[in-house]
Every structure is written in C-alpha cells, then in structure tokens.
Amino acid sequence: MSEFLQQLLNGLSLGAIYALIALGYTMVYGVLRFINFAHSDVFMVGAFLGYYLGKLVPAGTWWGGLAVLAGAMIGCAVLGMTIERLAYRPLRGAPTLNVLITAIGVSLLLESTGQVVFGAAPRNFPVLFPVRNFAVGGLILGSNQLIVIAVAVVLMIALQLVVYRTKIGTAMRAVALNPKAAVLMGVNNDVVIAFTFGLGSALAAAGGILYALNYPSIDPLMGVMPGLKAFVAAILGGIGNIPGAALGGLILGTVETFVGGSQWSTYKDAIAFAILIVILLFRPAGLLGRFTVEKV
Amino acid sequence: MSPAPLLNRGRRLLGVATLLLPALALAAAPATPIRIGQFASLTGKEAAFGVAGRKGIELAVAELNAAGGVLGRPIEFLVEDIASKSGESATAVKKLIARDKVVAILGGNASSNSLEAAPFCQAAHVPMIAISSTSPKVTAMGSYIFRVCFIDPFQGAVLAKFAGATLHARRAALLTSASAPYSVGLSNVFRERFTAAGGTIVAEQKYTEGDKDFRAQLTALRSLHPDVIAATGYYTEAALICQQARALGLDIPIIGGDGWEAPQLLELGGAAVEGTYYSTHYSAESPAPEVQGFIHRFQAQRGGEVPDAVAALGYDAMMLLADAMRRAGTTDGPAVRAALAATKDFPGVTGRTTIDAQRNPSKPAIIVTVRNGRVQFVSAVLP
Numbered sequence: 237m238s239e240f241l242q243q244l245l246n247g248l249s250l251g252a253i254y255a256l257i258a259l260g261y262t263m264v265y266g267v268l269r270f271i272n273f274a275h276s277d278v279f280m281v282g283a284f285l286g287y288y289l290g291k292l293v294p295a296g297t298w299w300g301g302l303a304v305l306a307g308a309m310i311g312c313a314v315l316g317m318t319i320e321r322l323a324y325r326p327l328r329g330a331p332t333l334n335v336l337i338t339a340i341g342v343s344l345l346l347e348s349t350g351q352v353v354f355g356a357a358p359r360n361f362p363v364l365f366p367v368r369n370f371a372v373g374g375l376i377l378g379s380n381q382l383i384v385i386a387v388a389v390v391l392m393i394a395l396q397l398v399v400y401r402t403k404i405g406t407a408m409r410a411v412a413l414n415p416k417a418a419v420l421m422g423v424n425n426d427v428v429i430a431f432t433f434g435l436g437s438a439l440a441a442a443g444g445i446l447y448a449l450n451y452p453s454i455d456p457l458m459g460v461m462p463g464l465k466a467f468v469a470a471i472l473g474g475i476g477n478i479p480g481a482a483l484g485g486l487i488l489g490t491v492e493t494f495v496g497g498s499q500w501s502t503y504k505d506a507i508a509f510a511i512l513i514v515i516l517l518f519r520p521a522g523l524l525g526r527f528t529v530e531k532v
Numbered sequence: 533m534s535p536a537p538l539l540n541r542g543r544r545l546l547g548v549a550t551l552l553l554p555a556l557a558l559a560a561a562p563a564t565p566i567r568i569g570q571f572a573s574l575t576g577k578e579a580a581f582g583v584a585g586r587k588g589i590e591l592a593v594a595e596l597n598a599a600g601g602v603l604g605r606p607i608e609f610l611v612e613d614i615a616s617k618s619g620e621s622a623t624a625v626k627k628l629i630a631r632d633k634v635v636a637i638l639g640g641n642a643s644s645n646s647l648e649a650a651p652f653c654q655a656a657h658v659p660m661i662a663i664s665s666t667s668p669k670v671t672a673m674g675s676y677i678f679r680v681c682f683i684d685p686f687q688g689a690v691l692a693k694f695a696g697a698t699l700h701a702r703r704a705a706l707l708t709s710a711s712a713p714y715s716v717g718l719s720n721v722f723r724e725r726f727t728a729a730g731g732t733i734v735a736e737q738k739y740t741e742g743d744k745d746f747r748a749q750l751t752a753l754r755s756l757h758p759d760v761i762a763a764t765g766y767y768t769e770a771a772l773i774c775q776q777a778r779a780l781g782l783d784i785p786i787i788g789g790d791g792w793e794a795p796q797l798l799e800l801g802g803a804a805v806e807g808t809y810y811s812t813h814y815s816a817e818s819p820a821p822e823v824q825g826f827i828h829r830f831q832a833q834r835g836g837e838v839p840d841a842v843a844a845l846g847y848d849a850m851m852l853l854a855d856a857m858r859r860a861g862t863t864d865g866p867a868v869r870a871a872l873a874a875t876k877d878f879p880g881v882t883g884r885t886t887i888d889a890q891r892n893p894s895k896p897a898i899i900v901t902v903r904n905g906r907v908q909f910v911s912a913v914l915p
Contacts, residue, residue: 239755242780246747356575356615358768360800369779376781451744453772453800455577461742496748502710502738504748 238374243497244490249381249450251489252388256443257466258473258481259395260436266412266476267432270332273339274319275440276463277346278312280456282441283361283448284354285311290362301364305387308445309438316437317430324433325426350456361452364445384446391442392482395435399478404431412476465492468512474525483523488512563601565608566863568593568853569628570638570846571649572663576616577742577768580794581641581842585663586611588839588846589638591830592854602854603861610634614645621648629656635863636660638849641842642766642791643667643714650677657865659856659872661849664813664842666790667717671891676869678891680849680880682915684714687789687811688721690897690913691762694809695722696729698899698911699785701759706736707749707773709765718764718789734758739769746773750780760784766791771801778804785809793841798905805902809910813841814882815898817909826881841882841898848880 257279264272285308293300323342327335370377399405407428410418419425447462448454469488473480491511496504515523570589572582593609596602610632612624621640628634629652637653637660640646646665653660654674662670662679666687671677695701704726709715723733734756737749750773753761763773763786770792777786785807792810801808816827816838826847830839839847855878856871857863875893878885883895894915900907 239751242751242754243748246745246751250745250747351575357579358577358796358800360802369781371781376779378779380779447744451772452775453744453768458744493745493748496739496745497737497752499735501749501752502740505740 239497241375243493245375245377245381246497247490247493248486249384249489250493251469251486252385253443253447253450253485254462254466254469254489255482255485256388256391256439256446257462258470258485259392259478260440261467261470262473262475262478262481263408263432263436265470266478267408267429268324268335270335271339271467272324272433272436273336273463274323274342274346275436276459276466277343277350278316278319278437278459279440279444279447279463280350280454280459281315281346282308282312282437282444283454283458284350284444284456285441286364286445286448287359287361287454290364293364295363296366298365301383304364305442305445308441312441312444313434313438316433316440319437320430320433325429347456347460354456356456358453358455361448361454363452364449380449384450387442387446391439395439395478398435404428408432465508468509472512472515472522474522477522477524477526480522480524487523563605565606566602566857567608567610567632567634568636568638568850569625569632569634570609570611571614571621571624571628571645572611572639572641573616573645574611574613578616578642578766580767580796580840581664582613582639584794584840584842585639585641585846585849587830587834588843588848589850591833591843592847592850594833595829596850596854602857603863607854614640618644618648621645622652625649625652625660629653629658634658635857635865636853636868638846638853639663640665642712643670643717644712646670646677646679647673647713650674653677657869659853659865659869661853661872663845663849664790664793665714667714668890668892669713669717675873675891676865678872678887680845680852680882680885680893681790681813682895682897683892684717684789685721686894686915687897688718689725690811690899691718691787691789692722692725692729692731693913694811694899694911695726695760695762695787696731699760699787699809701731701785703732703734703756703758703760705734705753705756705758705761707746707753707761707763707765708736708738709741709769710738711741712765712791714789714791715764715766718791719762722762722764739765741765741769743769744772746776747780750777750782754780754782758784761786763788764791767794767797768800771797771799771805774801774808775804790841795840798902798907801902806904807902809899809901811897811899811913813895813898814844815900815907815909815912816840818898818912822879822881844881848882848885852878852880852885 260275289304289307368379407423469484470481473484492508495507574582593607614620641664643665646662650673666684668683708719788810790812793812860867860871875887885893897913899910
C-alpha cells in the first residue's frame with residue numbers, strides 16, 4: 237500500500253510538470269491552430285535561466301527560490317513573445333504547414349544555440365528551495381515533489397482565472413473562436429497572440445525549473461523528451477482544451493511511473509504511448525476535446 | 533604535428549643550407565607524419581570519457597613526438613566528436629579512414645560506440661584499440677579489434693564478490709540501462725556471480741539512457757528490502773539514481789562499474805554519491821612509480837588536473853600502439869595488427885599488458901569509494 241501511494245506521489249509530481257508544459261502547447265493551438273514545437277526548448281531555456289539566476293540568490297531559501305522562479309518565467313515570457321514576433325507573425329495567414337516547419341526550425345535553432353552557449357555537457361542544477369524529506373508511515377514526501385505539485389496547481393488555477401475572469405482572457409477565447417470576428421469586435425489580435433505566447437512560455441519556464449529541481453541535471457537537449465510527452469498529454473486531454481491538458485499530463489505521468497515501477501520498466505515509454513493510441517482510437521478528439529473537422 | 537623534427541632532420545642532412553633553403557630542406561625530409569585517429573564523445577552526456585581519453589592520448593603523443601616520433605616520423609593526432617549519439621561512431625570512423633587516411637584508430641569508450649565502429653576498421657584492415665569498452669563482444673568483432681581495459685565478465689565477478697564478501701550483502705537489486713550493451717552485459721555477469729555465491733537478486737529494474745526519473749524503479753526496489761543496489765549504467769544516470777535513492781530514504785550502499793568513472797559523478801551527485809563504490813581501471817592513489825610518473829607529467833601539461841582512469845587508458849592505448857609500430861617496423865595495418873596481437877608484458881600505467889588470443893589484456897580491477905567529496909582507493913583485485 238505504501239508503495240502504491242509512493243508511486244502515486246511520484247507519478248503526480250512528474251505529471252504536474254507535463255501538465256504545465258502541455259498548457260503552453262494547448263493554448264497556442266487553441267488560438268492559432270498550430271503546434272509550437274519550439275515550446276519544449278523554451279522549457280530548456282527556463283531551466284538554464286534558473287541555473288544562472290540561482291547563483292545570484294542564497295541557496296535553499298524560500299524567497300530566493302520564488303525570485304528565481306519569477307525571474308525565469310519573465311525571461312521566458314519575453315523569449316516566447318520575441319519568437320512569435322520574429323518567426324511566426326510574418327507567417328500569419330500562410331498555410332499552417334509553413335508555420336509548423338518554422339516552429340521546428342526555431343526548436344533546432346534554440347537547441348543548437350544552447351549547445352554553443354551553455355555547452356553540451358550536463359550541469360548540476362542548484363538547490364533553490366529548502367530541502368526536507370517528511371516520512372509519513374512508509375511514505376517519503378520530498379519537499380521538492382510537494383513544491384512541484386503546489387506550484388503547478390497554483391499556476392493552473394491562476395491560468396484558469398486569467399482565461400475566464402479577465403478582459404485579455406475573454407479576448408483570447410474570442411480569437412480562438414473566430415479570429416476575423418474578434419477583429420471586427422475591436423480585439424487587437426497581435427496583442428492577444430503575443431500575450432498567449434508569453435503566458436505559455438512562462439508556464440514552460442516554471443515547468444523547466446520544477447523539472448530541474450526534481451532531476452537536477454540539465455543540458456540543452458533536456459526539453460526534447462518532456463516536450464514530446466507534454467505534447468502527447470495535450471493531445472490526450474484534447475488539444476486546445478486547458479483542463480484537458482492538465483488532466484492529460486497527470487494521467488501520462490502517473491501511468492509512466494506505475495509502468496516504470498513494474499517488471500515491464502523497459503517498456504515504460506512504449507506503454508505510455510500505447511495508452512495514448514488506445515484512447516485516441518475511442519475518443520479521437522481526446523478526453524475533454526470536442527470533435528471538429530480540421531483540414532491540414 | 534610540430535615542425536621541429538622536420539627541421540632537426542633537415543639540419544643534419546643539409547647543414548647551413550637549411551637556413552638558406554628551407555623549402556628544399558622540407559622536400560628532402562621524408563618524415564611524413566603518422567596519422568592516428570580517435571573517435572570519442574567530446575560533447576553530450578558521455579563527454580567525460582571522450583575528453584579524458586583525448587587528454588591521455590595527447591600527453592602520449594606529445595611525449596612520443598618530443599622523443600623524435602615513431603619510426604622517425606612524428607605522430608599526427610586527429611579526433612572526431614561523436615557527441616554521445618548512436619550512429620555517429622560509424623560516420624566518424626569512416627571519415628577518419630577514408631578522408632584522413634589514419635593508420636590506426638583509438639576508441640571508443642562506451643561499448644555501444646566500439647561495436648558500431650569495429651566492422652569498418654575490420655573491413656579496412658585498420659587496427660582499432662578500444663579505450664574503455666569492457667563488453668566482451670567488442671573484440672569479438674574481428675581480428676583487428678583490440679582493447680586496453682579489462683572485460684565485464686571479470687569486472688562483474690569483482691563487483692559481485694565485493695558486494696557479497698566485503699559489504700556482506702545477501703539481497704541485491706539491479707538497475708540496468710536497457711539501451712546500453714555495456715550495462716546489460718555487466719548486470720548479467722553480476723547476477724550470475726552473485727547468485728553462484730549464494731546471494732539473491734531480488735529484482736532487476738530497467739531504464740533507458742537519457743532518463744531522468746528513477747523514482748518509480750527505486751520505489752519498487754525499496755519495497756523488496758535489498759542490501760545493495762548495483763547500478764550498472766553510466767555516470768550521468770548513476771548520479772541521479774543516487775540522489776533519488778537517498779531522497780526516497782534508501783540508505784543502502786549503491787555500487788557500479790567503470791561507467792561511473794568521471795569527475796561529473798561527484799559534481800552531479802554531490803552528497804548523494806558519498807559512500808558509494810565502483811570498480812575502475814586505476815587509482816591515482818597507487819604508489820607505483822609508473823602511475824605517479826604519469827600523474828606528474830599529466831599535471832605538468834594540464835595545470836595540476838588529476839587524470840582519471842580513462843585518461844590513463846587513453847595514454848596506454850597510444851603508447852601500446854607506438855610500441856607495436858616500432859616492433860612491426862612499419863605502419864601497415866596487417867603488420868601492426870600482428871605486432872599488437874603479440875604484445876607481451878607491455879608496461880602500462882594501468883598495469884602490465886599482455887594481449888591474449890581474444891585480443892584482450894588481463895588487468896587488475898580497482899575498487900574505489902567516494903568519501904568527503906573525493907574518490908578513494910579501497911582495494912585492488914588481480915585477475
């Protein structure tokens with residue numbers, strides 16, 4: 237029983253990170269109908285920003301950790317908006333495929349630049365928050381695992397409030413529904429889209445830092461696998477659907493952990509992806525998505 | 533590499549004319565360099581191996597060239613980066629053989645890389661000396677494939693014996709990197725030897741190279757109450773495994789093979805790798821004069837840096853090759869191959885090297901532990 241609970245905790249803390257990254261994929265898809273493949277590399281940049289900012293604050297303090305988290309989120313929000321301005325906005329109105337290929341290009345650019353600037357060898361991520369392990373029965377609760385879950389939940393609630401309770405959130409939903417009609421209603425699409433990228437990238441940065449806290453070895457290609465998993469999580473929950481992305485991330489992280497702890501640990505990723513295929517066979521639009529005919 | 537040997541030779545031949553007619557002097561000197569190639573991960577998650585091996589080889593090349601080269605010709609050393617990626621070794625070796633016309637190949641480190649490169653060296657009849665590839669399959673690839681390190685059946689037996697006899701472990705858990713032939717092979721030998729000595733393997737959990745989350749596997753192992761965990765993969769994952777094991781309250785010893793040998797194990801693992809043990813090829817604490825002399829010369833060249841086992845093996849590989857070329861009297865592949873195969877009692881930093889019929893040396897294994905942020909010698913096991 238304690239093993240089951242421990243695995244559930246491991247799975248939830250991994251899933252919470254997937255969920256944070258998945259939110260970025262899903263928001264951009266909701267507004268622009270394209271997959272921003274550079275998102276997983278913004279996640280990597282977030283972790284590296286955390287690495288450098290972490291050297292400026294005293295290690296293992298609450299305010300230091302939160303300051304680094306905020307700094308990295310702001311830095312990545314700026315990066316996300318810059319990418320949108322330089323790479324995607326000039327292609328607005330072009331076929332989706334063009335933007336998609338540009339996104340892959342931006343992704344490779346960030347990875348290669350990362351290898352030149354940061355070096356390709358893995359680095360040790362600093363300790364940002366106070367570390368403590370709590371033993372409850374046979375269960376060991378790591379403070380980092382709890383921080384990951386707490387920060388993820390807070391950010392997801394904040395995102396939900398932004399999207400449904402603010403003016404810019406209403407504008408985002410309007411653009412997602414019908415961009416042309418939104419313009420006619422006086423919405424400035426450029427601002428809304430830039431804001432969406434900024435918000436998504438900030439969440440990716442938070443994901444990057446939380447990931448690096450739990451697995452403190454960072455390198456410029458660290459975003460590839462979590463990015464892929466988060467993309468899968470977004471599809472699983474129904475791409476374009478914000479609660480769906482969160483749900484997809486949690487399911488994927490938990491399944492992966494339970495398979496990883498079983499005798500089939502070799503097939504951890506294979507089984508996680510096989511579950512995706514099965515779910516999509518029965519619910520092609522994802523768990524919470526609505527089915528719409530889409531021409532690609 | 534340096535023009536100095538050319539000039540010396542020219543002076544001897546032509547005297548003062550050399551100063552007046554340097555072009556003629558160069559034309560008269562037949563000392564074209566001997567090209568030796570290395571393929572290694574200089575970047576990526578296995579970069580520690582490639583970089584250390586290259587430093588060892590570079591020291592050997594500098595010493596050989598300072599002493600007048602081999603067969604009167606200077607050594608030119610070329611290195612190709614395989615960036616810790618599968619598929620790159622074959623490309624790198626093909627490039628070195630076809631474009632650069634190297635006479636011998638040094639490397640690789642991870643067994644998977646050597647397994648990839650070996651068929652091309654074999655087909656081109658270019659001798660290859662693997663630096664730290666311990667899987668027995670590597671030299672079985674062909675008659676031109678050699679190595680300077682011990683092999684896993686020996687290393688696995690040493691680790692199993694250490695776990696049973698020294699750590700008094702009765703129940704061991706295995707954590708294997710399913711995507712590294714090295715780790716799979718080492719785990720198999722460990723399982724065989726540990727059970728043969730009366731111990732029990734409570735479970736084997738697997739992961740893939742590049743994984744960062746091992747909590748799932750470790751949580752599953754924890755509930756089986758092992759006395760020791762053998763993590764047979766490479767250092768990047770080993771450091772994370774130790775950290776996550778400690779965070780889950782697993783305070784039992786964790787042991788590994790020579791894939792742990794890298795300064796990054798201590799950097800990435802920090803306090804979590806304290807009290808872990810691993811087997812390796814050499815210890816810088818050995819009082820042997822050849823070891824201390826090597827460390828001294830290495831430090832003089834590298835600003836005080838202490839060489840690790842892979843650097844020592846790289847140095848030995850280059851020196852062994854030079855010795856074979858001298859004995860062969862030529863750099864032709866078949867002749868150098870025959871000379872390498874006939875190596876007997878070659879004095880290396882990592883022990884005396886005699887190449888057996890399977891083109892493997894038999895060398896001692898060293899068990900080390902991490903204490904107070906430093907790697908310390910525990911014991912040496914002779915083959």
